[in-house]
Amino acid sequence: MQAEIITIGDELLIGQTIDTNSAWMGEQLNAIGMHVHQITSITDHPNHIKTALDEALKRSNLILMTGGLGPTKDDVTKATLTDYFNTKLVLNEEVLEGIEAYFSGRGIPIMEVNKLQAMLPEKCTVLRNLLGTASGMWFDLDGKVVVSMPGVPYEMKGLMSNEVLPRASKHFKTPFIYHRTLLTFGRGESRIAEQIADLEDEMVVQGIKLAYLPAAGRVKLRLSASGTDKIDVMANVDAFFDRVAERLSDIVFGEGKTEMEETLNAVLQANSKTIACAESCTGGTIAALLAKHPGSSTSFLGGVVAYANEVKTAVLGVKESTLAAHGAVSEQTVKEMVMGVIRLTGADYAVSTSGVAGPDGGSEEKPIGTVWIAYGSAEKVFTKQLNLGTNRQRIIAVAGLSALNMLRRAILEGKV
Amino acid sequence: MQAEIITIGDELLIGQTIDTNSAWMGEQLNAIGMHVHQITSITDHPNHIKTALDEALKRSNLILMTGGLGPTKDDVTKATLTDYFNTKLVLNEEVLEGIEAYFSGRGIPIMEVNKLQAMLPEKCTVLRNLLGTASGMWFDLDGKVVVSMPGVPYEMKGLMSNEVLPRASKHFKTPFIYHRTLLTFGRGESRIAEQIADLEDEMVVQGIKLAYLPAAGRVKLRLSASGTDKIDVMANVDAFFDRVAERLSDIVFGEGKTEMEETLNAVLQANSKTIACAESCTGGTIAALLAKHPGSSTSFLGGVVAYANEVKTAVLGVKESTLAAHGAVSEQTVKEMVMGVIRLTGADYAVSTSGVAGPDGGSEEKPIGTVWIAYGSAEKVFTKQLNLGTNRQRIIAVAGLSALNMLRRAILEGKV
Numbered sequence: 001m002q003a004e005i006i007t008i009g010d011e012l013l014i015g016q017t018i019d020t021n022s023a024w025m026g027e028q029l030n031a032i033g034m035h036v037h038q039i040t041s042i043t044d045h046p047n048h049i050k051t052a053l054d055e056a057l058k059r060s061n062l063i064l065m066t067g068g069l070g071p072t073k074d075d076v077t078k079a080t081l082t083d084y085f086n087t088k089l090v091l092n093e094e095v096l097e098g099i100e101a102y103f104s105g106r107g108i109p110i111m112e113v114n115k116l117q118a119m120l121p122e123k124c125t126v127l128r129n130l131l132g133t134a135s136g137m138w139f140d141l142d143g144k145v146v147v148s149m150p151g152v153p154y155e156m157k158g159l160m161s162n163e164v165l166p167r168a169s170k171h172f173k174t175p176f177i178y179h180r181t182l183l184t185f186g187r188g189e190s191r192i193a194e195q196i197a198d199l200e201d202e203m204v205v206q207g208i209k210l211a212y213l214p215a216a217g218r219v220k221l222r223l224s225a226s227g228t229d230k231i232d233v234m235a236n237v238d239a240f241f242d243r244v245a246e247r248l249s250d251i252v253f254g255e256g257k258t259e260m261e262e263t264l265n266a267v268l269q270a271n272s273k274t275i276a277c278a279e280s281c282t283g284g285t286i287a288a289l290l291a292k293h294p295g296s297s298t299s300f301l302g303g304v305v306a307y308a309n310e311v312k313t314a315v316l317g318v319k320e321s322t323l324a325a326h327g328a329v330s331e332q333t334v335k336e337m338v339m340g341v342i343r344l345t346g347a348d349y350a351v352s353t354s355g356v357a358g359p360d361g362g363s364e365e366k367p368i369g370t371v372w373i374a375y376g377s378a379e380k381v382f383t384k385q386l387n388l389g390t391n392r393q394r395i396i397a398v399a400g401l402s403a404l405n406m407l408r409r410a411i412l413e414g415k416v
Numbered sequence: 417m418q419a420e421i422i423t424i425g426d427e428l429l430i431g432q433t434i435d436t437n438s439a440w441m442g443e444q445l446n447a448i449g450m451h452v453h454q455i456t457s458i459t460d461h462p463n464h465i466k467t468a469l470d471e472a473l474k475r476s477n478l479i480l481m482t483g484g485l486g487p488t489k490d491d492v493t494k495a496t497l498t499d500y501f502n503t504k505l506v507l508n509e510e511v512l513e514g515i516e517a518y519f520s521g522r523g524i525p526i527m528e529v530n531k532l533q534a535m536l537p538e539k540c541t542v543l544r545n546l547l548g549t550a551s552g553m554w555f556d557l558d559g560k561v562v563v564s565m566p567g568v569p570y571e572m573k574g575l576m577s578n579e580v581l582p583r584a585s586k587h588f589k590t591p592f593i594y595h596r597t598l599l600t601f602g603r604g605e606s607r608i609a610e611q612i613a614d615l616e617d618e619m620v621v622q623g624i625k626l627a628y629l630p631a632a633g634r635v636k637l638r639l640s641a642s643g644t645d646k647i648d649v650m651a652n653v654d655a656f657f658d659r660v661a662e663r664l665s666d667i668v669f670g671e672g673k674t675e676m677e678e679t680l681n682a683v684l685q686a687n688s689k690t691i692a693c694a695e696s697c698t699g700g701t702i703a704a705l706l707a708k709h710p711g712s713s714t715s716f717l718g719g720v721v722a723y724a725n726e727v728k729t730a731v732l733g734v735k736e737s738t739l740a741a742h743g744a745v746s747e748q749t750v751k752e753m754v755m756g757v758i759r760l761t762g763a764d765y766a767v768s769t770s771g772v773a774g775p776d777g778g779s780e781e782k783p784i785g786t787v788w789i790a791y792g793s794a795e796k797v798f799t800k801q802l803n804l805g806t807n808r809q810r811i812i813a814v815a816g817l818s819a820l821n822m823l824r825r826a827i828l829e830g831k832v
Contacts, residue, residue, distance in 0.1 A: 013452040015443030016629050018436050022457070027431025036429040038464075039457035041438070048454075055471070179430065190487040190529045200489065211460075212488045213427050214568065222432065277721075283707020284700035287721040291699020294775050294808060302727035304720055305693075305703040308761070311718035315731070315760050344731050345724070359710050387523055391547055391570060392710060 001174040002060040003034040006052050008067035008077055009151060012041045021066050021156055032165055033174030033226070034062060044068055046080040053084060053146065061144050062168055067151030069134035071113040077148055078121070078137070085139055085146075087123035092135070095126060099133045127163040131155045136163060145171060177226040178233050180241045183258065184219050184251040185405050192219055196247055203240055217398040218260075221248075253405060260401050261289040264408045268299035268349070271411070276347035277303035277403075278316055278337035280328060281355035281371060285400040301345045306337065316340030329354050329366050331383045334374035342378050349416065351375045351403040355388075357395045371399045375407040377416045382406070417588045418476040419450040422468050424483035424493055425567060428457045437482050437572055448581055449590030449642065450478060460484055462496040469500060469562065477560050478584055483567035485550035487529040493564055494537070494553070501555050501562075503539035508551070511542060515549045543579040547571045552579060561587060593642040594649050596657045599674065600635050600667040601821050608635055612663055619656055633814040634676075637664075669821060676817045677705040680824045684715035684765070687827070692763035693719035693819075694732055694753035696744060697771035697787060701816040717761045722753065732756030745770050745782050747799045750790035758794050765832065767791040767819040771804075773811045787815045791823040793832045798822070 005025055011017040026036045037060050042048045056063045068077030096118035103110040117133045120126050127136030134150040136159040147164055149156045189212045213220040223241050227233040245252055254263045277286045290300040304315050312318040317340040326332045337352035355371030362368035369388045376382050388395040410416045421441055427433040442452045453476050458464045472479045484493030512534035519526040533549045536542050543552030550566040552575040563580055565572045605628045619626055629636040639657050643649040661668055670679045693702045706716040720731050728734040733756040742748045753768035771787030778784035785804040792798050804811045826832045
């Protein structure tokens with residue numbers, strides 16, 4: 001069963017606001033078996049709203065609209081829908097009481113424009129918004145449905161969860177949709193595709209869709225299928241998921257929406273181990289990742305950002321002779337950085353980085369993108385050299401994730 | 417002159433990926449005088465791409481498409497456009513060389529599917545992608561233009577900046593548009609609006625558009641005007657820009673696209689001074705900002721991420737008695753953290769943070785969002801307490817920027 005999302009507001013088109021609502025709505029609709037066919041962001045103009053609605057109704061059965069329901073003049077969605085569905089505005093006493101309670105509860109005087117928000121199209125089912133003053137509106141049209149909601153994310157989410165999703169599940173008889181996403185790190189999309197070409201062909205035959213979603217250093221593989229027999233669909237996707245995961249086991253780091261640092265945190269916490277980091281070229285990025293998620297202080301002790309060589313020697317205890325003989329971007333330096341930060345913090349494990357992030361500082365021997373990484377424990381330190389291209393932001397990001405991934409694998413493989 | 421954006425990819429429709437590209441593109445198009453009429457996110461199906469393109473071309477002159485250009489089977493944009501524009505794929509030798517250089521530079525073996533990315537539609541102008549293997553494609557169609565770019569944000573941004581925007585400015589005769597953006601930190605949008613209400617009224621009369629662009633802790637104020645007399649438009653905007661900047665001088669930190677850390681770096685470099693940081697709740701975020709930009713090693717020496725109290729005492733020399741008497745989130749602790757990191761690194765200036773980022777760890781006395789910041793030199797350290805709400809990511813981001821801003825102002829005011 002096909003759905004569409006229409007988001008209304010000039011702020012979306014001039015780049016003032018990133019549309020985060022649609023992704024959330026898409027995910028929720030998918031979960032109840034509605035397939036989102038298109039997302040359309042349009043201006044606050046009545047004709048544009050009507051045209052977009054005409055087009056969407058030709059293609060899809062459920063149209064969710066957000067935005068343009070505020071009390072100010074630039075909000076035209078309610079008037080436009082009243083006109084589109086050839087109805088008129090009538091006072092909704094229950095909504096009026098709700099709006100009055102909303103204002104008195106906050107000790108703010110109510111204004112005439114706010115009371116007008118209780119005037120709602122006669123032909124629609126009013127969906128009560130418990131988190132704001134703009135109601136949701138549900139219009140039935142020959143079996144198809146159009147819903148209008150405010151664009152404020154938490155108000156929209158409240159209306160979706162309490163009203164729209166349960167009603168839509170009931171109204172539409174939808175097939176079951178099932179997704180699983182495999183997370184890989186350190187190999188390009190095309191090499192992965194080559195490795196699983198035969199599985200991909202099999203999946204096509206079985207009606208399973210495979211999507212490649214690349215980000216810096218990572219590729220997510222999403223397997224999706226739909227059908228009426230839930231058990232059957234799940235078993236089919238699960239079986240292929242396992243085969244793909246098995247085939248790519250050397251690069252898989254997780255499943256679903258997990259981030260690399262979360263998978264490492266989980267491994268550390270499961271083993272009651274702590275971590276520290278010593279960063280040169282990544283400049284604090286690894287620490288920021290390790291500190292990002294709630295509860296990270298269980299395993300993350302801290303670290304040293306040794307951007308200048310003087311900090312490498314004075315704080316981390318890297319030897320002057322090492323820097324003189326091998327340079328800051330060298331195997332020996334990152335090794336001493338790991339040992340230094342373990343000595344300082346008492347962490348069970350540590351990672352370190354030193355590299356040429358550019359745009360200056362590259363040489364023939366160590367071009368931009370050269371990064372040395374060390375990882376390990378007080379007993380055993382491993383090192384690896386990477387070449388990460390020439391984009392400064394990407395070099396920093398991929399170097400950080402690589403270090404976390406190398407340590408994670410070493411722990412899982414029992415090497416450290 | 418009207419433009420549209422079409423983003424292609426199932427991941428956008430099922431909510432796996434938030435479309436951040438469109439907002440950035442919308443902002444860039446606006447800046448060169450192209451008005452974005454609609455943003456459409458569609459599936460990876462040839463027919464859907466063709467229909468969306470048909471509809472967009474009826475309404476607008478410039479259509480920018482992103483996504484679906486990878487080497488794998490689920491990427492169908494190139495083949496679809498080749499068909500749509502009734503042309504054929506031909507080998508582009510220059511692109512092939514670029515792809516080969518891309519792989520050999522990374523030491524990765526090139527595969528047949530990657531070479532196929534050098535097969536490009538005969539009828540298009542190929543836009544070289546210096547950051548990846550999928551080329552941009554520029555199609556002319558009776559004065560209208562369709563451009564296809566990869567969906568990977570940094571590749572898209574590179575192509576937009578180097579190729580698409582300059583070409584579009586030249587191709588379409590748009591009125592002269594002039595923008596200036598004032599950057600403020602530490603005050604909400606509505607309070608700023610109240611403060612400059614009279615100037616805003618004057619600007620409306622003068623045909624100058626004022627947009628408020630809020631981000632974590634910051635509000636950007638963009639003044640825009642268009643016209644045929646370039647000198648006149650610029651003088652008019654400049655005059656109001658200066659008046660607004662003067663009125664808000666206590667919160668202005670820069671102009672244009674400068675980031676907070678860049679304005680601080682500039683102040684440090686102008687005075688030949690160095691900086692270090694000692695972070696608890698920000699966990700490396702300040703260091704990562706200071707290391708982010710090219711040339712940052714001139715002023716940034718490094719720092720200590722003291723997430724655990726043991727690191728605060730053992731590495732930074734915070735006294736056990738201080739932690740016992742005042743706790744880690746206290747004025748005294750952040751002061752000792754600044755002094756400790758200056759002692760360790762020899763930096764001229766330092767900043768430090770310690771706070772409750774949540775979701776756990778809040779108390780009645782120090783609720784979630786409580787952050788202590790210290791900044792200064794070996795001679796003089798200032799402190800400040802902030803209350804930054806309850807959102808963990810926002811607390812971390814705003815605390816980091818606040819610390820940088822406080823030090824910047826203190827240096828400029830001659831306090832340190």
